[in-house]
Amino acid sequence: MTETNDFIVPPxxxxxxxxxxxxxxxxxxxxxxxxxxxxxxxxxxLDQRLGLLNFEVGSQQEMGRAEGYTCPKGxxxxxxxxxxxxxxxxxxxxxxxxxxxxxxxxxxxNIPLARARKGDGTPSFRLAEPQANQxxxxxxxxxxxxxxxxxxxxxxxxxxxxWEAARNRLRYLHKNGRL
Numbered sequence: 001m002t003e004t005n006d007f008i009v010p011p012x013x014x015x016x017x018x019x020x021x022x023x024x025x026x027x028x029x030x031x032x033x034x035x036x037x038x039x040x041x042x043x044x045x046l047d048q049r050l051g052l053l054n055f056e057v058g059s060q061q062e063m064g065r066a067e068g069y070t071c072p073k074g075x076x077x078x079x080x081x082x083x084x085x086x087x088x089x090x091x092x093x094x095x096x097x098x099x100x101x102x103x104x105x106x107x108x109x110n111i112p113l114a115r116a117r118k119g120d121g122t123p124s125f126r127l128a129e130p131q132a133n134q135x136x137x138x139x140x141x142x143x144x145x146x147x148x149x150x151x152x153x154x155x156x157x158x159x160x161x162x163w164e165a166a167r168n169r170l171r172y173l174h175k176n177g178r179l
Contacts, residue, residue, distance in 0.1 A: 008128075017135050057081050103134075106135065148179040
């Protein structure tokens with residue numbers, strides 16, 4: 001969910017978020033799979049098979065500009081209908097949005113939420129949206145499947161992500177000396 005408002009959440013280091021994403025991949029039997037089937041995981045495994053959440057598709061009218069929404073109690077994840085169609089079609093941005101909502105569910109279920117306003121000085125490691133973005137990047141593009149010779153096109157092909165997501169992931173890994 002992307003809005004001008006965000007929520008203050010417990011602080012997390014990006015490496016910790018990577019561990020949460022890796023652990024979830026492992027629990028779901030996806031640790032050795034470069035291109036994780038994120039929508040199948042949410043809809044068919046977490047909802048239909050395990051009953052851990054309800055997966056819903058919302059109309060454009062119902063959701064407006066929100067591409068996805070995760071219930072703060074962890075009861076459901078909802079994707080806007082065009083995002084849902086896009087993720088099944090393999091569109092990179094839709095896959096990232098879906099993984100972002102999964103990140104909210106994995107990290108922000110049943111925690112106290114306080115509103116933050118964009119530009120109020122709250123550091124990104126205390127905000128729900130940057131944390132969920134980091135989760136999505138880590139979940140969709142695990143560092144173990146990336147090497148220093150990779151470029152954006154390599155990540156797009158390997159992980160089914162958008163060019164922007166691939167660029168941001170490579171920048172993050174290079175900037176932090178991980179590649």
